[in-house]
Amino acid sequence: MPPGPVAKDGSIPAAKKTAGLYIHVPFCLSKCPYCDFYSVTDLKRKDAYLASILLEMEKVSAKWADTAFDSLYFGGGTPSLLSPFEVEKLLKTAENRFRFRKDVEVTLEANPGTVDRVRLEGYKTAGVNRIVIGVQSFSLKNLAFLGRIHTDTEAERAVEAARRAGFDNIGIDLIFGLPGQSKGQWLADLKKAVRMDPAHLSCYLLSYAPGTIFFASRASGIITALPQKRQAVLFLTASEFLEKHGYLHYEVSNYARKLSGRPDALRSRHNQKYWNFSPYAGLGPGAHSFRKNRRWWNLKNINAYVDQIASGNHPVGGWERLSTSQQLMEAVYLGLRKREGIDIRDFDRRFGVSFYDCTSKTAARLGQEGWATLSFDRFCLTRRGMLHLDDIAQALVVGLS
C-alpha cells in the first residue's frame, strides 16, 4: 500500500494515520528494582503465552481489517528472551493477519544480557529491522545499582554485535538521575553511547514508581533520590551534548540522529504513535490499544490472560472513552513533549477553541521566561521549558477549560 499524504511539516493528517502494532513480551530473567512494567520471571509460561498471542492476533485482526499498519514493536519485559524462530513465527502470523505497509518498521527491544551476534542475526533474518538495546549505563557500578543482569562490557558487546549482525537502525536506552550521579559521570555514559554511533537514543530519568523496590527504598530512607535541581542539570547536559553531536532532541526523552535531507527518518515511528493520537493495537498481557478516542487494555496477569484466550474471550481488563476534556488535556501534555510542540491550527479546529486566546497571559509569560517559543502555528517548549512540563501543561489546561 502506498504511504498516505504527508503535510509540509511531516505530520500525517489524522484521517490518514497509519496504526502501530505492539506485542508485549512479559518475561524477564530477573526483576529490576525500579521497573513497573508488567513482567514475570517464570519462563515456563512462554509456550502458553506464544500460543495465546497467535490466537489473540486472530481475534483482534478482524477489528482492524480496515486499518493499515506501518510499525510493529516487540516490547517488554524482555523480547530478546524469545528465540529468532519464535519472533519469526509471530511476525509472519502478524503479517498474514494485519495489513502492513511495505516499509514497516519492526522494532525489538533487546537486553544485553540475553543476546549475541548469532541471535541478533536470527532476528534480522526473521524480519526485525530496528533493534533497541537496553544498555541503561556503561558503568558497572550503575548497572549493579539498577539490578541489571548485564555488565558494562556486555552492553558494549551487544551494540557491536547488533552492528555486525547487519542492523543499521540501532537504538540505545540510557537511564540518568541515579542517586549521587554527577554531571561528569552522566557525560561519560553519553560520550560512550555517542562513540557507538546509534541511530537513536532514549534517556530516561530514573523513576520511583509505586509498587517498585526503589519506591519502598526511597520511602524508608535507604535510597536518597537525586535532588530535582541536579536532575535538571543532567537533563540539560544530555540535550546540549547530544544536539551538539548530531542528534535531534525530538521528544522529552528521545533523540534521533539527523540525516541530511531526511530529518525525521531515524525517529521511532512506533513511539510517535503514542504522542500523535495515532491508533495502535496492543497484544499480550497488560498491552494497551487506542483508536477513535477509545482506549482499552488487556489483563495484566499472564495466567488470567492465557485463560481468557483459551476460553475464547477477549482478554480485556478495562476500557475508557476519552471525554473532550481528557482529549484536550492529553493533546496539551503530549504536544508539549514533542519538539514540534502543539499544532495550533489542528488544536483549534479539533476543540473549537482558540489556543492563544484562551492561554494568552500564560503563553506570553512562558515565552518571556524562555520556556516556550510561540509562533502562529506552533507552541513549543524549549529544553528549559521541558523541565517544567507538568506544571506548564496544567497551567495551559486551566486556561483552556
Ligand code: SF4
Ligand atoms: S529487564 Fe526491563 S522489563 Fe525486565 S524488569 Fe528490568 S527494566 Fe523491567
